[in-house]
Amino acid sequence: MWELRIAEAGRRCGPEHAEAARVLLLHTAGADAPALARVYRQGTADERRAVLEALPHLVDGPEALPIVEDALRTNDTRLVAAAVGPYAARHLDAHNWRHAVLKCLFTGVPVDSVADLPRRARADAELARMLDDYAAERRAADRPVPHDLYRVLDLTGHPATPTGTGAPDSVTDPTAPDGKES
């Protein structure tokens, strides 16, 4: 029955408390990985967000990774932002984690949403290369490079390659990726 309560939380508690109520329900029910996967699969975007929020507190091992990977495949920035939380920081493999960071930059999700970013980015030469290439592509197209990109690049410890300006473009709007990935 608690799964029904998750679905109707907005109506019962008001939209502003729905997410907190859903997370609380998941905690109270002690939802395990299969239960979380079921709620996620049958959930709306709001219900899925609650699952992603609760995930790091309810599952220790990597068995719930498919949920995170699904959310990272979506184009819904609310889900992408929730997917790069502490659970992803703990369990997402290096390749998928780098793509998740890049996806945040593409879609305008602030990298502040990425849990444990400094630790995972540190000395990641491959991430630095990807960021550098992305910056070069933006500059070639005469598009602003998101400031967040340089922040992450700094964290890798690999300085930006001095192609083009090599420094953050003077963009008035700090978030102007067009997020066109496909």
Add this chain to the structure above:
Amino acid sequence: MRIFDPHIHMTSRTTDDYEAMYAAGVRAVVEPAFWLGQPRTSPASFLDYFDALLGWEPFRAAQYGIAHHCTIALNPKEANDPRCVPVLDELPRYLVKDHVVAVGEIGYDSMTPAEDTALATQLQLAADHGLPALVHTPHRDKLAGLRRTLDVVRESALPVEHVLIDHLNETTVKEAKDGGCWLGFSVYPDTKMDEERMVAVLEEYGPEKVLVNSAADWGKSDPLKTRKVADALLKAGFTEDDVDRVLWRNPVAFYGLSGRLDLDVAGTDATHEGNSILRGVPKTATPEA
């Protein structure tokens, strides 16, 4: 001017449409589940569609400052395909969800026994879930279809005041009104109502319980028809208050019967001022196509 389009299939529309709708004053829409032009062959295909109506589409709408709700149902056309009918068993878990504000579109297409069953079953589901019902009237044999629809509604557990009969026209409006239902008119090029006829119907029957929609979808249709009707009404001498009643307050009252209408989402227009719907995501965030 604030406009609520109570019946529009945004899944089939582009972001340009959303932009133009916002500019025309549209701040809220309801997207009824319907068929996609290409017949479905399994319940799973419905489930992905329902999930899109509750996930991706409201996200898209919010980016253009428009609150999006949906109605969920097995549509009458596909109720005739035995491969699709099992989706009826999945409906209860959707009908509890927050942004589902009615059961619909249900009703008749060819008036078959399979459609009788689907209509009666889903009216019962609406009553069980505290939801109103959006009932479409058939394109062919419309008046007979309306009469049969009203009979089934009267036999159901759902009060007629919780039923919106849609795609009405000059030949069906009187009986639907006498039946006590909410009255929906689709202003849709060539096959349904147009602006001038809509004005004439409102002059004759008044604005009470009348809703006007574009029913825009993948066919030749126009998502700005609601605004065009509003302009035509003002030009014909209706007051701003009449227009607001038909194009905003009536749909709010009807779908509000669900207790689930959350129009604040319109205030969280993601493209205009960064806000709660994107929860911390910057205001210019754009989805990938």
